[in-house]
Amino acid sequence: RRNPSGLILSGGPASVYDAGAPQVDPEALRSGVPVLGICYGMQLIAHHLGGKVDPGHAREYGPALLSVRDPNVLFRGLHGELPVWMSHGDHVSDMPPGFHLLASSGNSPVAAFSDGKGIFGIQFHPEVVHTPSGREVLRNFLFGVCKCTPTWTPGSFIAEATESIRAQVGGGRVICALS
Numbered sequence: 305r306r307n308p309s310g311l312i313l314s315g316g317p318a319s320v321y322d323a324g325a326p327q328v329d330p331e332a333l334r335s336g337v338p339v340l341g342i343c344y345g346m347q348l349i350a351h352h353l354g355g356k357v358d359p360g361h362a363r364e365y366g367p368a369l370l371s372v373r374d375p376n377v378l379f380r381g382l383h384g385e386l387p388v389w390m391s392h393g394d395h396v397s398d399m400p401p402g403f404h405l406l407a408s409s410g411n412s413p414v415a416a417f418s419d420g421k422g423i424f425g426i427q428f429h430p431e432v433v434h435t436p437s438g439r440e441v442l443r444n445f446l447f448g449v450c451k452c453t454p455t456w457t458p459g460s461f462i463a464e465a466t467e468s469i470r471a472q473v474g475g476g477r478v479i480c481a482l483s
Contacts, residue, residue, distance in 0.1 A: 310338040310450035313345025319394050320351040338422035338449045346425030353400035360393040368409045377448045389434035
């Protein structure tokens with residue numbers, strides 16, 4: 305049995321209403337482990353916890369301005385309007401009971417929400433370069449909410465990869481091509 309510090313439910317092109325669409329075990333949402341739902345992940349949270357997800361009439365794809373309404377831990381250090389990248393068809397029209405609004409945008413009145421106990425949903429994509437403050441949102445979730453410690457560095461990655469390659473290759477030779 306694993307003991308995760310947090311769960312991130314990623315985005316995707318599916319609708320929560322599609323047959324065969326990726327799902328989440330609702331127990332994961334009740335486990336007490338912090339959860340961040342990104343785009344489709346936010347819609348899954350809303351769908352499974354009693355909110356409402358409406359099918360979009362047209363996909364929203366491109367830049368948007370996010371209005372931070374509650375600079376909760378997820379938006380710590382971020383205020384006002386933030387440029388973000390949206391890429392979705394469906395949208396959350398009603399939050400699950402007990403959730404509150406963190407942010408909205410022109411086309412997404414519910415662009416971020418939280419239950420105040422560690423479950424967050426964001427309709428935008430923090431992982432892309434088109435969301436300049438996205439790394440800060442992810443940092444706030446990982447280090448502020450999940451209490452992870454930032455132990456990874458490029459140097460430690462290189463050292464671990466080198467050790468792993470040496471263990472696998474032994475005294476043999478290796479050709480490496482990078483682009």
